[in-house]
Amino acid sequence: MKIKKLLFIAMLLVSCSIYAQETNSPSEVVIGSFRGMTIPLRDFPTLTTNNFSSDDMIMIVNEAIVQESLISPTSTVIQNLQTEEGGITVMPPLQNFIGFNANESGGYYPPDPTGAVGPNHYLHAVNSAVKIFDKNGNLLLGPTSLNSFLGNGSNNGDPIVLYDQLADRWMVSEFGAASNSLSIGISVTNDPTGNYYVYDYVHPNGFPDYPHYGLWHDGYYCTVNIPGYSGNDALVFEREVMLNGGDNPQMAIFSLP
Template identity: 35%
Template sequence: MRFVSHRVLFLAACAASLLPFTAHATSDNAAMAGAEVSAAITHDHLPSLRGLMPKPDDFSGSKHVKEWKKIPLIDAPGFVQDAVAQTAPVTGGASTIAGLGFDGVGNGFTGPQGTYTVDSAPPDTNGAVGATQYVQWVNEAFAVFDKTTGKVVYGPVAGNTLWTGFGGPCETHNDGDPIVKYDRIANRWVMTQFALPSGGPYYQCVAVSQTSDATGAWNRYAFQYTNFPDYPKAGVWPDAYYVTFNMFKGNSFAGARLCAYDRNSMLNGAPATQQCFQLSTSYGGVLPADLDGATLPSAGSPNYMLSKGSSSLNFWKMHVDWANPANSTLSAAASVPVAAFNAACGGGSCVPQAGTSEQLDSLADRLMYRLAYRNFGTYESLVVNHSVAVGASRKNTYAAVRWYELRNLSANTPTVYQQSTFAPDSTFRWMGSIAMDKMGNIALGYSTSSSSLHPGIRFATRLKTDQLNTLSNETVMLQGTGSQLNNLNRWGDYSAMALDPVDDCTFWYTNEYLQANGTFNWSTRIASFKIAGCQ
């Protein structure tokens, strides 16, 4: 197979890309003007993914736990009672219509390209839905499914299969933290994971499909960073693909980094640059707004970004000018007050499981992916979630999912339109992902577990017309039949709720579970559903 490449003087380009065209100072409170700009160190075109087969040793490596690089936990001082906890189910409300339900990539998952054997934990379960396909990507492997049947049409293959023939660390490393997006504006796929050579420099490997077929041709890019770019999260926006990172220098947190990739150039397979702003260590776990729906933001609208503060949310607006990066800006951080909360498990591990004393991570130190954006014409909306502690005292709490809807986004500080913590009983709920359909109905998916329950997957919904600050009709998507054992507490680190771009009503959710007790034997599930009345 022939690869059309623009990789000229690869090592020289690597060195040159470390030098930004324009620099700014790190700041917590002041708006920033002028972004750091650097070119993709290399890019090329993959004629077709279909013909690429896995290597025999792709899924036969040593078992390993992916490093959890912790960001500073910012939490309310002392123990607080959650004033917006929904501690009882609401009757009536949104009823759901089930669609497909099928297993995704996990231990023993078999498709046209072979069988996947889990070598790493956690899976970082992620997925997106397009015109005709669903693409799921977990740590180290991805697969493409027919969205009408749930049948796998390509995969499972190692994540770096997508960079076969590309050269450099994107081809030779398969390090994960994957994100797959469907750019519904252009009907293209966007897939990205990092490559982490020992000691750096480090790379974000990005591929943009040339059509709506994920098994077809791709434009491929590599962007380079001096510091370790952990926990990348991506959002589609009309002027850029926005990607945020938690940067680390060695084991020391170096602050969040907010970047924009030149979407137009990448759609066309042309040379592309990135523009980035570096925040101080006061901020981590920032999420970029990710577009849902057919109505775009107003022309020139900045991308909206959020992180978790102390009983607050931090809010930024990032605007990029590709013609003149000196005009690119990042607003000062605005603090959005919300109901006081404590992080579930103090940000660490406390989630119980049936039949074992092993507890699971909450990852409650950060907001959970995605920050879903929708423009309804008369107003714009953002929905997001994170995991909090609910209970009578610090020693007697359980994990629950706090969710928000923000409006009035064009203001310096947006409005919290509604907020609630879904805790209808003492089952632990965490690792959520939330989205909103074209009618304004909400679906929130999450993991569940308790001392009498194996980890499972559920979702709860609300009609736009329901009482504010409430969810109803919790549905068990899948009840797991195993618990994670033997000193393996990593879970997540994220799940994904996506909207079908064809009808803008059908939700697709993916998360992990176990079929039997053990370690490094996780499975994943993919399911679709819609809320009755959306059409």
């Protein structure tokens, strides 16, 4: 009996080891384009605000078809929706201050707000502009044109801000609808008001809509929706090269079901 148990444990360890070593290869690898290093973000001109009425708002519509068939009305997820508030008291905000208003965000609707908190700063972005505050809510710079900052020739939307706590650096991203691209800025230092390395990545399968990022030690991870494309993609950017301002960082593309 003891021998059988030992054999079972040995087989289990071997199978776990084999499973752990399985890897999925990317369906495609794209080489990014290094656009150079910006001037300090604090030196970009501050945008002048305009008065926009609700009729002037520019609606950005996602034309992708929602795959309603993925969630069945009889799904246990739908049937077991929470109907009452939880019993744990929600903590009040530590700081509460004004970010962008409609005049400062260029009249884009929805404004696609995003932001990230670091040790000393809060970096806030909307479809067309970026602001940086200290953690007491004092404005340090902005509103600054996101288009001028990342230099992609558009303010198409879905900006994403990420604080890389492993490197103590900042990442700002926006897509370019006309070129099916993602433009990414990486701060040269831990000061978000300083210089940035800027990269462009063109997605070969279509427009990389609704990008959302995650951080890991070996890369910046991102998921995107590709309208009209069978399936969506997970992207992995060569983080170490980008942090060092290197040329030709890779973007690995993995197809999702």
